[in-house]
Amino acid sequence: MLVLIAIIVFFSIPVYSQPLPVIAPEDAGFDPHRLQRVDKVIRSSIHNNETPGAVLIVMRDTAIVYQKAYGVKQLVPETREMKLSTIFDLASLTKPIVTATAIFMLVERGELRLLDPVQHYIPDFQPWVDTETYNEGDIRIKHLLTHTSGLPSYPPVDKLVDEYGSPAPDAVADYLKKVDRSFKPGTSFRYSCPNFVILQQIVEKVTGKTLAEFCRENIFEPLGMENTMYNPPKEMLDRIAPTTYLNDELLIGVVHDPFARRLMGGISGNAGLFSNGDDLAIFSAMLLNNGLLRGNRILNPLSISTLTTLPLGYESFGRSPGWDIHSSFASNQGDLFGEATFGHTGYTGTSLVIDPDTRVAVILLTNRVHPDDSTSIVRLRSLVANVVAGAIVE
Numbered sequence: 001m002l003v004l005i006a007i008i009v010f011f012s013i014p015v016y017s018q019p020l021p022v023i024a025p026e027d028a029g030f031d032p033h034r035l036q037r038v039d040k041v042i043r044s045s046i047h048n049n050e051t052p053g054a055v056l057i058v059m060r061d062t063a064i065v066y067q068k069a070y071g072v073k074q075l076v077p078e079t080r081e082m083k084l085s086t087i088f089d090l091a092s093l094t095k096p097i098v099t100a101t102a103i104f105m106l107v108e109r110g111e112l113r114l115l116d117p118v119q120h121y122i123p124d125f126q127p128w129v130d131t132e133t134y135n136e137g138d139i140r141i142k143h144l145l146t147h148t149s150g151l152p153s154y155p156p157v158d159k160l161v162d163e164y165g166s167p168a169p170d171a172v173a174d175y176l177k178k179v180d181r182s183f184k185p186g187t188s189f190r191y192s193c194p195n196f197v198i199l200q201q202i203v204e205k206v207t208g209k210t211l212a213e214f215c216r217e218n219i220f221e222p223l224g225m226e227n228t229m230y231n232p233p234k235e236m237l238d239r240i241a242p243t244t245y246l247n248d249e250l251l252i253g254v255v256h257d258p259f260a261r262r263l264m265g266g267i268s269g270n271a272g273l274f275s276n277g278d279d280l281a282i283f284s285a286m287l288l289n290n291g292l293l294r295g296n297r298i299l300n301p302l303s304i305s306t307l308t309t310l311p312l313g314y315e316s317f318g319r320s321p322g323w324d325i326h327s328s329f330a331s332n333q334g335d336l337f338g339e340a341t342f343g344h345t346g347y348t349g350t351s352l353v354i355d356p357d358t359r360v361a362v363i364l365l366t367n368r369v370h371p372d373d374s375t376s377i378v379r380l381r382s383l384v385a386n387v388v389a390g391a392i393v394e
Contacts, residue, residue: 018224018294020281021063028060029394035066038387045380046071051349051368053082053241057277058388059361062285062293067277073241076250076371087227087240087276088365089256091346092193094273097283098215099196100145100322102203104303105218111206114142114321121202122173128181141202143185144195145321146314150181151192157258167265173201189317191329193259193270200269212267222296223282228275231255231266240274241367243348256348256369271346277363284354284361308342308356331378332364334385351381355389362388 025032035058042054053071057064067084074080090097106112117138118125128137128150143149155175164171176194183190200211207214212230220228232240232253243256253274255261260268282293287308291299299307308320318327323342326333332351333341337360343353349368354361364384368377 019278020059020285022067023063023065025058025065025391028063028065030058030060030065030391031393032391034391034393035388037391038066038384039068039070041380041383041387042070045377050375050377050380051366052370053366055082055084055086055088055277055363055365056384057281057361057363059281059284059288059363061359062289064281073367074370082241085227085239085276085278086365087232087236087274088350088367089241089243089251089346089348090273090275090350091257091271091348093275093280093344093346093350093352094260094271095196095269096322096344097275097280098211098219098273099199099203099269100307101219101299102211102214103141103145103199103322104299104307106203106206108300108303112141112202114140114145116141118144118198118202121205122177122198124177125198126178126181128183128185130184137184137186139181139185141199142311142321144199146311146317146319147189147191147195148186148314148317148319149192149195150183150185150188150190151176151194151198152179152182153190153192155179155194155259155263157262161262166262168263169265172197172263186314189319189327191327193257196269197259197264198269203269210267211269219283219298220279222298223279223286223293225275225279225282228273228279228283230272230274232274239276241370243367243369244373245371250371277365280352280363280365281361284352284363287354288356288359288361308340308354332381332385334382334389336386336389345381349377353385358389358392360388360392 025035052075055069058066069082069084071082073082073086117140139149237253240253242250242252255266255272257271260272266272286293290301291304318325324330332345333353337355338357341355345351349366351364
């Protein structure tokens, strides 16, 4: 009953910047004592120097049931406390939150379809060619979304910068048009950042806007995600968790990913988004509520289902069109959530897991690359997911 009351009150408030309601774990079907075990798990990771700090938010439906900040967001040159409001470099969480969502919005508008070949939007984009038979295979939008295109995992950033300067989005576009396609599209899986930069190019060609503009106007502003953006302004730097040192300068508010930073000017389909726990909770609530939140429909229920379900014939690859279901990268989901669970991680130490069966979301944000990229939180993500799932009693 308390959950229902909180949700009714939440949806009746017209102020879009209003944060999600916060309710007691026991009122949302959690055992609070079991859920509190997560504190020990995260603090142990901090004690072992796997990350300087973390922010955890656990949700059920459109309410937050547990939220806490741990440790510090900055170790050097001074120590600064981690806060719930801390903004993080989301790294590859950019892919599903921004790029895949934008693609599906355009699908709903009749602007494109997942079966469209890339050549439909980028005419001189090369298809895959069989080296023995010379038969061709088109790379389609669905191949990019599911990482089954055959494109390389990452571009040669240093080489492209040396040749074309920085940033060089036009050079990236030319490189991606003709770079080696190593397998027939749709026949294998290889995680590829270039896939989502090509998707960015398609969104920008169709809409006539940058990816940052389109998503700000169509996702972030309608949902009231006021702390989510590319290239944060200087006045927000004090709230942002730093990542690593680059040429003796600490990166704060500048994307860590070299592809996005050096070649794409910070606005990229693969990385570059900054956000905090509150905004990611809002986005997660939208997904759990079938695309509708605060009177704004971002996507319809059929799009949410397609976006988070393995495509027919692609089950073995483990990727839905934008999200990770059970690929080799999906260990952040832990061992207990159901088969329909989807999520994604970010290289900097961010993670989002959503189980539509229990209607639970787990947001774990860290800047484990601070002050240097020498640690891993792969195990921590799984442990946190297991504790949260193990605390669900209703």
